[in-house]
Amino acid sequence: EVQLVQSGAEVKKPGESLKISCKASGYSFISYWIGWVRQMPGKGLEWMGIIYPDDSDTRYSPSFEGQLTISADKTISTAYLQWNSLKASDTAMYYCARQDGRGWPDFWGQGTLVTVSS
Amino acid sequence: DIVMTQSPDSLAVSLGERATINCKSSQSVLYTSNNKNYLAWYQQKRGQPPKLLIYWASTRESGVPDRFSGSGSGTDFTLTISSLRAEDVAVYYCLQYYNTPLWTFGQGTKVEIK
Numbered sequence: 652e653v654q655l656v657q658s659g660a661e662v663k664k665p666g667e668s669l670k671i672s673c674k675a676s677g678y679s680f681i682s683y684w685i686g687w688v689r690q691m692p693g694k695g696l697e698w699m700g701i702i703y704p705d706d707s708d709t710r711y712s713p714s715f716e717g718q719l720t721i722s723a724d725k726t727i728s729t730a731y732l733q734w735n736s737l738k739a740s741d742t743a744m745y746y747c748a749r750q751d752g753r754g755w756p757d758f759w760g761q762g763t764l765v766t767v768s769s
Numbered sequence: 770d771i772v773m774t775q776s777p778d779s780l781a782v783s784l785g786e787r788a789t790i791n792c793k794s795s796q797s798v799l800y801t802s803n804n805k806n807y808l809a810w811y812q813q814k815r816g817q818p819p820k821l822l823i824y825w826a827s828t829r830e831s832g833v834p835d836r837f838s839g840s841g842s843g844t845d846f847t848l849t850i851s852s853l854r855a856e857d858v859a860v861y862y863c864l865q866y867y868n869t870p871l872w873t874f875g876q877g878t879k880v881e882i883k
Contacts, residue, residue: 754870
């Protein structure tokens, strides 16, 4: 059974760093792209970027390029989303999702709620 | 970049009635080499991650009720719920994967009961 299990909710202050995780199981982690999606409170889904764990080929949405880092550790089947300096506007639910080999996201993590507040 | 625009932003439909959601892409998502439209539909209920309903614009995912159907080609697509049930209250999103592995979502359409 394919599963993506994300790390728990976080409460941070502006300027702090953060790394959230998405642990995959039930399939060959290195063979599928893993994407990250942001959902701000009461808003829609925004594609942030995606990584191919086998070779760490990473693509970013222009809206998020330079604001965060996507990475993966194939030895533990885990993808990451990292910020060096959080802003209040980073407050959102973040989802990871596996890309089906044919192109669309098929399996989703349960989401990680990140709250940034002074 | 391909921009996906849904309409309406929200709609209220009586139980048992038809709900229709439109999605327009800023450029064609039809690959002529395989005649497939790189368009999917998702349902997101409150407090849950999105759930895949339809891919290739009109192919229902396994387990999705047949009251959900997708149609359209090129730049104009429609998701239809033929007979709305209470459990269909959700926000629905279209997504293009023509530029795979890059995705673009529509802004979402909220479906409520009238």
